[in-house]
Amino acid sequence: xxxxxxxxxxxxxxxxxxxxxxxxxxxxxxxxxxxxxxxxxxxxxxxxxxxxxxxxxxxxxxxxxxxxxxxxxxxxxxxxxxxxxxxxxxxxxxxxxxxxxxxxxxxxxxxxxxxxxxxxxxxxxxxxxxxxxxxxxxxxxxxxxxxxxxxxxxxxxxxxxxxxxxxxxxxxxxxxxxxxxxxxxxxxxxxxxxxxxxxxxxxxxxxxxxxxxxxxxxxxxxxxxxxxxxxxxxxxxxxxxxxxxxxxxxxxxxxxxxxxxxxxxxxxxxxxxxxxxxxxxxxxxxxxx
Amino acid sequence: xxxxxxxxxxxxxxxxxxxxxxxxxxxxxxxxxxxxxxxxxxxxxxxxxxxxxxxxxxxxxxxxxxxxxxxxxxxxxxxxxxxxx
Numbered sequence: 602x603x604x605x606x607x608x609x610x611x612x613x614x615x616x617x618x619x620x621x622x623x624x625x626x627x628x629x630x631x632x633x634x635x636x637x638x639x640x641x642x643x644x645x646x647x648x649x650x651x652x653x654x655x656x657x658x659x660x661x662x663x664x665x666x667x668x669x670x671x672x673x674x675x676x677x678x679x680x681x682x683x684x685x686x687x688x689x690x691x692x693x694x695x696x697x698x699x700x701x702x703x704x705x706x707x708x709x710x711x712x713x714x715x716x717x718x719x720x721x722x723x724x725x726x727x728x729x730x731x732x733x734x735x736x737x738x739x740x741x742x743x744x745x746x747x748x749x750x751x752x753x754x755x756x757x758x759x760x761x762x763x764x765x766x767x768x769x770x771x772x773x774x775x776x777x778x779x780x781x782x783x784x785x786x787x788x789x790x791x792x793x794x795x796x797x798x799x800x801x802x803x804x805x806x807x808x809x810x811x812x813x814x815x816x817x818x819x820x821x822x823x824x825x826x827x828x829x830x831x832x833x834x835x836x837x838x839x840x841x842x843x844x845x846x847x848x849x850x851x852x853x854x855x856x857x858x859x860x861x862x863x864x865x866x867x868x869x870x871x872x873x874x875x876x877x878x879x880x881x882x883x884x885x886x887x888x889x890x
Numbered sequence: 891x892x893x894x895x896x897x898x899x900x901x902x903x904x905x906x907x908x909x910x911x912x913x914x915x916x917x918x919x920x921x922x923x924x925x926x927x928x929x930x931x932x933x934x935x936x937x938x939x940x941x942x943x944x945x946x947x948x949x950x951x952x953x954x955x956x957x958x959x960x961x962x963x964x965x966x967x968x969x970x971x972x973x974x975x
Contacts, residue, residue, distance in 0.1 A: 642902040649898060649969055653931070653960060751900045751971065812918050812932040818958065821933045825957075825971065832900050 605875065608868040612861060619857035625690060626850035633783065633843035639749065640780065640836040647829050654796075654826050656809075657819050667816065669762065669823040672795035673771045678715045680738065680770040681705060682761065682793070684777035684834050685725030686842040687744040692849035694778060694786055694841060695724040701788035702776045703732060717770065721757060722838070738769075749839050754832035761831075762824055765794050777834040778841040783848050786841035793830055796823055893925040894965030895941065897952065899973050904952075905941075912966055913940040913949070914959045923959075923966045930961040939968060 603611070658670060683702045685695050702725070706716045717738040720726055730737060741760070746753050761773060773794035778786040811818055892908035913922045915937030923930075934957055940949035957970035 639901065643900055645903045646898045646900045646969060649960075649967060653958075653969075754900075755971075809929040809931055812916060812930070818931060818933055822958065825969075828971075829900060 603867075603871075605868065605871055608864060608871065612864045612868065615857055615860050615864065619854055619861065622850045622853040622857060626847055626854060629843045629847040629850060633840065633847055635748075636836070636840040636843050637780075640833075640840050643829075643833060643836055647833055650822070650826055650829055654822060657815060657822065658796075661815050661819050667820045667823055668766065669794065669827070670796050670819070673765075673768060675771050676714070678717070678770045678772070679709050680717050680719055680761075680764075680773040680794075681790075682719045682721065682757075682773055682775045683725050683729065684775070684838050685720065685722035686838060687723045688842070689724060690849065691842050691846040692852075694845040696728070697786070698776060698778055698788045699725055699728045701790065702729065705774060705776065705790050706733065719761070719773075721835075738764075743835070749832065749835040751828070751832050754835055755828050758824060758828040758831050761794065762827065770794075775830065775834055777838055780837050780840035780844055783844040786845055791830075793827055796826060893923060893927075896965065896967045897939070897954075897973065898967065898969050900971065904973050909941055909943050910945050910947075911942040912968075913942075914966075914968060915939065915954075916959065923961055925965075927961045927966070929963070931958065933958045934968070934970070 658666075661667075661670075681702055683698065685698055689695070702718070706718075709716050716733075717736045718729055718733060719738050720729065720740045722741075722743055726737075726740060739760070741757055743753060764770060765773065772792060774790050775793045776788060776790050778788050780786055893911065895905060895907060895909045895912050896903070897905040911922055911924050913920055914932070915934055916932040917935050918932070921930075921932070934954065936953075936955045938951040938953050940951055942949050953974035954968065954970035955972040955974075957968060959966065959968045961967075
């Protein structure tokens with residue numbers, strides 16, 4: 602049985618932990634609202650761009666298509682771009698993203714493909730390094746960035762496109778969490794390079810004039826499209842991180858509360874026991890006289 | 891007689907309004923868009939988009955960088971990567 606003083610100290614320490622988790626939860630809730638608004642604000646641009654891409658890509662096809670659309674002609678070397686968070690305290694979010702990435706890597710390797718990783722965010726590094734130490738191609742540090750920034754997405758996209766044009770890989774997949782709600786963030790994998798041809802054929806019957814020409818516009822558009830996708834992934838990651846963090850911290854606060862209740866009962870019981878013992882001693886002493 | 895004009899960046903929808911005319915700095919020269927313009931698509935160079943709210947009025951200039959303009963049935967849409975506020 603722990604002494605009264607030990608119990609008191611224990612309660613105090615759990616209480617201060619609870620204060621921290623509570624604060625983190627409230628911060629996450631506020632940030633989540635902001636992140637969701639940012640994700641929403643980015644949607645019109647992404648939608649329009651995807652629409653234009655679709656109608657252009659169906660017009661330009663075959664050998665005249667730009668490299669980013671056509672691909673290198675082989676599907677041997679795959680690059681997994683894994684988007685993780687920079688900070689912890691967000692429950693199983695990063696573990697789930699890494700699990701998805703490893704699943705994809707295993708599936709590709711089972712088909713005899715070469716797989717390498719491009720890691721965005723700090724938290725994916727250690728767990729992926731553990732299994733695929735030699736296959737990490739590059740890491741991109743986003744810890745400096747407070748809010749998802751288009752310039753940041755631009756840098757990542759430029760790096761990826763440069764690698765692609767140098768022939769360092771054939772296909773790139775983006776692994777990132779999609780924010781469903783504060784309770785659910787689904788890690789998903791989408792192909793970003795070569796840009797997958799949209800299935801929806803252009804339904805526009807009007808003759809559109811292009812300036813300069815279709816190919817030149819498409820050439821200009823494809824890198825933008827990739828940037829937008831990466832930016833979208835960063836936004837989703839931000840919202841997912843805050844959502845997961847809010848849920849995890851809510852649980853932690855509740856657990857701390859339970860623990861405090863349990864410890865308080867234990868503390869009161871031992872205090873009572875001590876008083877009773879003392880009384881018995883006094884009475885016994887008085888009777889002996 | 892109004893042209894629906896939208897200016898969109900990755901982080902937000904900057905403008906969505908009905909205006910009289912917009913002059914866009916196209917890659918191969920500036921072009922003005924009025925209502926009923928034929929479908930048209932062009933990349934743009936860095937420069938100012940001039941928005942004429944009313945006929946003959948003074949234009950409002952918005953600096954844009956990187957992007958393209960699309961004229962369709964539902965008006966003019968300028969997608970720009972950066973907009974100077």
